[in-house]
Every structure is written in C-alpha cells, then in structure tokens.
Amino acid sequence: MSFDFVKKLDFESEFFELYKLSESSYAAISKENSGMGGNAGFIDIEDYLIIVDTTINTKAAEDLKKAASQYTHKEPNFIVITHYHMDHLMGTSLFDISTQIMTSDRTLKNIQTxxxxxxxxxxxxxxxxxxxxxxxxxxxxxxxxxxxxxxxxxxxxSDDFFLREPNLTFKEGCVIYGKNKSVQLLTFNKAHTNGDVIIFIPEEKVLFAGDLLFARSDPWLGSGDPEGWLSVIEELLTLDFKVTVPGHGKLASKEEFSLQSQYIKEIIELVKKKIDAGEDPTQIGREDFSKELQSWKSPVLEWNINFLAEFLKKS
Ligand SMILES: [Zn+2]
Known part of the structure; x- marks a missing residue:
C-alpha cells in the first residue's frame, strides 16, 4: 500500500525507514529482520513532542530519538507505550526522566507483572x-x-540495563492538547492484550494502532481475546483516519484492518471445526484460509492455532 501524501525521509538507520505522514506525525517502520521489533514513531504538536513506543532494541530506540530530534528540534515531552510486550518497550530508559511515560492502567500492571x-x-x-x-x-x-x-x-x-516504567496512566483515555492540534489516547480491554492503547490525531486523520494491527501478517492472538479484538476493530473502523501505523508491518489503510478481522474469524472457525470433528487442529495450513490470506508468512500461525485449540476448549 502506498500513500501519495506520505513522504519517505532520507534518515539513515539500519533498523527502520522513516516516513512523514502528516504535518505532525512520523512513522519509523521496522526493516525486515533488523531486530527492531515493533514499529514506532513520533508526533510533534508544536508545544509537545510525543514518542510512540520504544522498540525491543536500545540501538533502534537511540536512532528513533535521534530522528525525532533531527526533524523536530525538540526534546520529547511524552512517550506513549501501546502495550506491555517487550518489542515495544525496551528503549524507555534512554529518555530523560523529565519525559513522561504514559500508558493505560492495565498496561502498567502488565509491565509490572x-x-x-x-x-x-x-x-x-x-x-x-x-x-x-x-x-x-x-x-x-x-x-x-x-x-x-x-x-x-x-x-x-547486561548490568546497566533497566526498564523505566510508565509514570502516568489512564483508565479509558486521555487527550494531549497542543496549540492547534490534539492527540487522543484511547484504550481497549479485550483485544491483542487487555490494555492496548491507540494514538489518534483527528485533525490529521492519522492512527497509531500498536499491535491492534499486524498489517498483512498473522496477528498474535495469545495474549488477549480474539473475539473481543473483532469488536475493537469494528470500533476502530468508525474513526476517521486515512493512514495507520501498525505495530508490525507496513503503513496501512482501513483495508488491512478488515483483512485482519477476516483472518481472526477464519482461524477461529477452522480450529472450532477441527475440534468439533475430533481432528487435530495443528493440521490447519495456509491453504485452508481464503485466497487473500494465503500469502501471509509468519511462524505466528502455528502459535495461534495452538493457543486457540486450548482457548476454545475452555470457552
Ligand atoms: Zn504485541
């Protein structure tokens, strides 16, 4: 998917490609096999610079910090952590203590446990x-x-590693107001995890989805609630956005959310059918999905099948 309003910037990093999505927002899209983990980004609303996620790799987070400084000439005021998985979290300690780290109540709890x-x-x-x-x-x-x-x-x-935890949390959502623009943070309790946070800039129709979207690859279902995730996607689709920074994969549109819903529905059905027939769900393969989902590549398919086989037996 390419967007004519998105500009690729020539920032040098072995970990990510940097894109300018709108007047305020930038996406750092992880290069394949770079070891960065999840995508990240930053948002400059004049008064405030907000970093979105800090990757799994402190060197990648270092590059993210450098890019944010180079393109905005500001020090970060806030970091928003989308959820507790390590591949979005590990760079927090690189930022000055004056940078507030925000997330949902439930995500902070998940980090601490x-x-x-x-x-x-x-x-x-x-x-x-x-x-x-x-x-x-x-x-x-x-x-x-x-x-x-x-x-x-x-x-x-390593001896010098420590994880700086978020120090500002919210139950349902929160808004950071700049002079001309606002950044909305919203949280959901039944999707990829029980505390996912999204970052939405309504004035610019940009959405940072965290791992609520794995663009065109198997979304990891095992830390959350697959059926709840489907209704969260329905809710997200009512927001007015034209580009999404997914937690994993390339920049996306609403279409990728619909494909992901389709995947979740199909994999639930496939596993249910196998269980009902007394057959082994691990025999499910890519070819059992609809054509548009067959080209996805990821070991997560196997993990999802194993997870669902247990999850559906319990429910
Ligand atoms: Zn995740």
Whole structure:
C-alpha cells in the first residue's frame, strides 16, 4: 500500500525507514529482520513532542530519538507505550526522566507483572541451546532471527540495563492538547492484550494502532481475546483516519484492518471445526484460509492455532 501524501525521509538507520505522514506525525517502520521489533514513531504538536513506543532494541530506540530530534528540534515531552510486550518497550530508559511515560492502567500492571516475569526468565535462561541452534542453522533468515533474539536477551542481562516504567496512566483515555492540534489516547480491554492503547490525531486523520494491527501478517492472538479484538476493530473502523501505523508491518489503510478481522474469524472457525470433528487442529495450513490470506508468512500461525485449540476448549 502506498500513500501519495506520505513522504519517505532520507534518515539513515539500519533498523527502520522513516516516513512523514502528516504535518505532525512520523512513522519509523521496522526493516525486515533488523531486530527492531515493533514499529514506532513520533508526533510533534508544536508545544509537545510525543514518542510512540520504544522498540525491543536500545540501538533502534537511540536512532528513533535521534530522528525525532533531527526533524523536530525538540526534546520529547511524552512517550506513549501501546502495550506491555517487550518489542515495544525496551528503549524507555534512554529518555530523560523529565519525559513522561504514559500508558493505560492495565498496561502498567502488565509491565509490572508479566513484563517483569519475562525479564527474570531471560536473565535465568540457558543460552547454550540458542547458541547451538544458531551454529547449526543454515537458513540466512532464521539465523538472523536467532541472532536478534540472542542480542535482545544479552541486552536484558547486561548490568546497566533497566526498564523505566510508565509514570502516568489512564483508565479509558486521555487527550494531549497542543496549540492547534490534539492527540487522543484511547484504550481497549479485550483485544491483542487487555490494555492496548491507540494514538489518534483527528485533525490529521492519522492512527497509531500498536499491535491492534499486524498489517498483512498473522496477528498474535495469545495474549488477549480474539473475539473481543473483532469488536475493537469494528470500533476502530468508525474513526476517521486515512493512514495507520501498525505495530508490525507496513503503513496501512482501513483495508488491512478488515483483512485482519477476516483472518481472526477464519482461524477461529477452522480450529472450532477441527475440534468439533475430533481432528487435530495443528493440521490447519495456509491453504485452508481464503485466497487473500494465503500469502501471509509468519511462524505466528502455528502459535495461534495452538493457543486457540486450548482457548476454545475452555470457552
Ligand atoms: Zn504485541
């Protein structure tokens, strides 16, 4: 999907491509296999500079900070964290303590529980298995993935690493008012996680969706509520926006949300059918989906099937 009003900027980063979406907003779209994790961005509403997410990689977050400074000549006033997953969160400690870190109540709680638990697990993990599989792996793409995971875990284990937690939270939403524009933060409790935050700039019709959108790839269903996610998408589609920065994947339009809904509906149906027939859901493949979804590539399909097989048995 390309947008004629979007301008690609010539900022040099090994991690992301930088785009100017509107007068105020910029998107940092992760390059494939760069190890950046989720997409990020920044919004300059004259009085305030707002950073959206801080990636999984402190070096990528460093580049994001540099880009924001270069294009806005401001220091960040706020960081908005879209949800608790590590691939959106790890760069917070790079920012000055005067930068307020905002998120939903539930996301802060998830960071303090699930997030911390994950970090402790990474600290205890025996890396030998990963190092061995890296040594044995021939496929270049898979090697890159393992290398990026190892880099991430080593960062978390280094003595100087710490995670700065959000210090400003909201229950349902919040608005940051600039002189001429406002930035709306809204949260939902049943979708990708139980505390997803979106950032919407109505005057410019721009939406930062966090992981409520994985553009044209399998959305990870296992931390949230797949059926609730469908109704959240319905709600998002009523907003007036012309471009979305997804949590993963390229810049998107409303069409990508509809495709994602279609995927969620189809995968639920497919797994249900297998369970009802007493068959093994792990036999579901790409070819069982509608044509427009068959070209998606991601190991998440397998994880989603395993997750749904358990989830649907319980519900
Ligand atoms: Zn996520």
């Amino acid at each position: 699930e997030g911390k638990k994950r970090i402790e697990e990474f600290k205890k993990m025996d890396l030998k298995e990963m190092e061995d599989s890296l040594a044995a792996e021939k496929d270049e793409e898979k090697r890159k993935e393992i290398e990026n995971d190892l880099k991430f875990i080593k960062t978390v284990r």
